[in-house]
Amino acid sequence: MTKLAYIGLGNMGLPMAVNLVKAGYEVYGKNRSQGKEETFAGQGGKVGKSVAQLAKEADVVMTCLPMPDDVENMIMGKDGLLEHAKEGLTIIDFSTVSPELNVKIYEQANEKGVHFLDAPISGGTTGAEAATLAIMVGGDEKVFQEVTPILETVGENITYAGPSGSGTKVKLINQYFVGMHTMAVSEAMHLAAEAGIDRDLLYGVLSKSFAQSRIYDRHYPDFIAKEQYTPGFALELLHKDLRLMSAMAEEANVSLEFGQSITKAFAKAEEMELGKEDMSALYKYVKSK
Structure with a gap:
């Protein structure tokens, strides 16, 4: 065996x-x-x-x-x-x-x-x-x-x-999407709250439209709506992955405008001591700005 x-x-x-x-x-x-x-x-x-x-x-x-x-x-x-x-x-x-x-x-x-x-x-x-x-x-x-x-x-x-390293390259591109979707969910939920739109109502609509994503389906009902951020995947780990993604892009001579801004946002969230919380806690950083 x-x-x-x-x-x-x-x-x-x-x-x-x-x-x-x-x-x-x-x-x-x-x-x-x-x-x-x-x-x-x-x-x-x-x-x-x-x-x-x-x-x-x-x-x-x-x-x-x-x-x-x-x-x-x-x-x-x-x-x-x-x-x-x-x-x-x-x-x-x-x-x-x-x-x-x-x-x-x-x-x-x-x-x-x-x-x-x-x-x-x-x-x-x-x-x-x-x-x-x-x-x-x-x-x-x-x-x-x-x-x-x-x-x-x-x-x-x-x-x-x-070849060796290829699996990681695919994963880092995956994490680029995860970071972007996490930022989109955080900003959209904050905008809804400030604009007087019920977030549950919004989720019911958007989760059945082109705005639907697995990250939205994870972050909002399981974390943001409950206001609890016990980590399934820690914010500091996603920040680490985004830094690696940025380095890969630089090595490939590719400019990722949104990637740079999102990575900076995660860095600021870590400065707020949100690193040990779930990655969905980026919402707390967005609210604080």
Whole structure:
């Protein structure tokens, strides 16, 4: 049986790892906070292995970490996965980092006889729980085909995007849309309130018109209408993705006028200490202007 390891049991990683357990895989979970490991163990997962042990014993190691530095340190750092990896190990990173970091990891992994795929995900915590995530994969197509059954256990829309870094490029363009739609929802809801239009009435109309979007369907009823912003996906993480998107655009010599203004808006929202709240809390920043 294929032995799996999952490092990063956060809002996305934990339900993904649990779905792998439910599918019958032997899965070892690892997380910085002991509580998440205990939760995973309570749902049938295995815990208690070091990063070195996982790199030597697992057939496939998956990572889902918040920041690029976390990914770089976990995979390429001292006592990281590559330092201890057995030949033939496959590493799948579900995090959103930069295409350049993907290629750097891919090249170092190849030198050690290790396979690496960048496989960023989209679909939120509901998608992670329901195993309906979109997964955009970059790397060697042969390796992608070999691990497709694993990916199909945690996602529904699995796409091979091309060479290393390609999955991340697709994901960053996705995040550009998410940022734009988040700003549009925030400003539209604020405009409605100030213009004396009932927001529930407006949502009932717009959600059945060309203004409908999955972000609107998420942000308004689940967060803005309830005035609660417990993060499903933190604002600071979307801001990080938008910064990466801006860097990708600059590298491609493409000017994104709206992208620049939206990224600045998220930066200002973080200055208001909204970073740990859900990304829909951008509405609070818009209201404050």
